[in-house]
Amino acid sequence: MGFVHVYTGNGKGKTTAAFGQALRAACAGMNVFIGQFIKGMKYTELDVERYIPNITIEQFGRDCFIKRNPDKIDIELAQKGFEKVKNFILNGTYDLVILDELNVAIYYGLIPVSQVLELLEKRDKDVEIIITGRYAPNELLEYADLVTQMREVKHYYTKGIMARKGIEF
Template sequence: MKKGYIHVYTGNGKGKTTAALGLSVRAVCAGKKVYFAQFVKGMKYSEIEAMNYLPSFEIHQFGRNCFIYNDPTQEDIDAAQNGLKTCQKILKEGQYDIVVLDEINIAMYYNLFEIEEVLDMIRNRAEHVEVIITGRYAPDEIIEEADLVTEMKEIKHYYQHGVLAREGIEK
């Protein structure tokens, strides 16, 4: 890949992180290196184990607990800022073919950092790096910058019938 593109997976439907993980598996199976950064998330999701099974796949969480029902704490802001700094370095160095910025849209929505910081980060990346941005509420500026935008639309979900997140499916 000589030029890396920017993908955005957004919307209120299920499947944004799942799509990014699927693309990551495909890339690793094609011999590519993937860095998967999870913003806001700090809980144990099954995909954290992927590093044990997939060569050339690295995943790190830059969140604590899920604060989306409360206001973010200073610790939440610090974790997101740390993630942003880490990803700026990784994107600029270009050692990975694909960098996933999982839930970074939510981090921007909650003002954990500014949209312009994210735009600067992806604009100043190594040219070959493909960037995957996920999360609800993708800002218009991110959508404008992207080369591919997919909106996940919830039509029906078993959560509405009281089914909780299941390990290996939603978590």
């Protein structure tokens, strides 16, 4: 039986936690799909497929993170990605499906929360699902079986430390 996890909040570590779970699942012989919404930049985690053959990763965004109103292309890329992962979730193609930054895509109106909840309700019940990103809507928090809130207490960014390869990207 698969459960729905939500990793949300303003603290660092949501994607990192999801990738840790992906690693654990893959090492247990499970097949994992990671769909990254609103991301199109080259992050080092994209190389995971070279090292672990039962993890597949795909990005559904542009080479910039949305910090404003989304453009039409942002909506199209997110919808296209959602359609792809929808098939995996309905058909049980993968044992674990991670929808990285889906909460942010919902927040910016790229994908309606109603569509996400409908998919979760109809999903293959053996598929484990992890949804990450800030701004998780209350409806999703209520639906999920597990919710983890990442809360920033202290961060070195405030001291001017920039993102570091292998740690933040």
